[in-house]
Amino acid sequence: MLHYPRGLAFAAIQFDIFAVNAIKALKLTGRRGRKGFTLVETALAMVIVGTGVMALLELLAAGSMVNASGTTLTTAVNLANNIHEITIGLPFQNPTNPTSLAKDSGGPTAYTYLWDMNGDTYSPPLDVRRNPIATYSNWSQKVTINTVDPTNVTASRPNDPTVPTARVSVVITHNGAVVYQVSWLITAPNPS
Helix, strand or coil: CCCCCHHHHHHHHHHHHHHHHHHHHHHCCCHHHCCCCCHHHHHHHHHHHHHHHHHHHHHHHHHHHHHHHHHHHHHHHHHHHHHHHHHHHCCCCCCCCCCCCCCCCCCHHHCCCHHHHCCCEECCCECCCCCECHHHCCEEEEEEEEEEECCEEEEEECCCCCCCEEEEEEEEEECCEEEEEEEEEEECCCCC
């Protein structure tokens, strides 16, 4: 055993306690004494966060695609509605020759009755005033008009403007692909 002078004995005891504590701290094993993350823990966290980010990016891409197809469908519906508005504003029969199916010359702006539009394809499509929409040059509207039996509207008949019921069908295409199709019935006004 070492003998220290009286003043130094207290300091030596303090030093011994400090040394013992330092050795104990160095001997600590396991997670209890460490601070921070290991390389494996960091890599695992990066994989988890990366997977979440990739899922969010895929969700954004899918949302963008759905938004684009929704915009295309909305445009197609509006172009079909343009034809609908035009057809309900035209007389059912030729005002000068009610039994005729002959087209008026001069194009859609000069058409005077419903049957003038039969078989026409408009590219660029028409607006409700029957003017072409130049900015939609890759769109088209195809119009077909068929006479239907007034008592059985699912039965088509040979085209005859004297039969008071017709089915108007419109097919809207974009870049050659069909986007939207719709049909509606138009009846001639009652002559009474």
